[in-house]
């Protein structure tokens with residue numbers, strides 16, 4: 001059985017501070033954080049910056065102001081202790097792995113690490129079949145390489161910890177690898193809402209559902 005240590009809380013404290021700074025303007029934010037100024041520029045040309053998508057602000061109104069105290073293992077039957085820590089590892093083309101890979105058999109159900117709303121589902125050559133959720137604190141969760149998505153999973157839908165959001169596969173640039181879930185967690189930018197997100201390592205934030213009685 002795995003127990004949460006103190007280190008994940010330090011990491012989450014930063015995520016909390018960053019999340020509060022953006023998601024709740026009226027919140028008593030007492031922590032000044034050094035924000036990477038290029039974070040906004042990096043997102044400026046990405047799909048998240050589509051100014052015509054008015055559903056994103058509506059979703060933000062629906063989530064709570066405070067990021068979750070803990071995240072849950074999204075892959076059914078997988079154990080946190082068995083996940084290889086690959087956040088930050090180099091990838092082809094000079095890219096960096098900004099998530100973790102959770103190995104599982106093809107078709108294994110995936111459920112949210114935290115409740116939230118479906119921001120969108122996408123299917124791209126590199127990313128494969130993916131689901132992006134936004135949850136409390138404006139934290140964004142990215143799940144990809146799905147073999148299939150469940151019926152009716154579309155933008156705007158609320159998903160709780162028990163909702164199946166996809167089935168493990170190896171679509172996209174994972175086609176040559178064994179089936180796995182690629183999972184990312186991004187905390188929102190501060191200042192002008194939604195100028196960008198910064199990825200954080202999900203692994204120290206994750207808990208096994210069994211260990212918490214969930």
Ligand SMILES: [Zn+2]
Nearest residue numbers: 099100101182
């Ligand atoms: Zn990955």
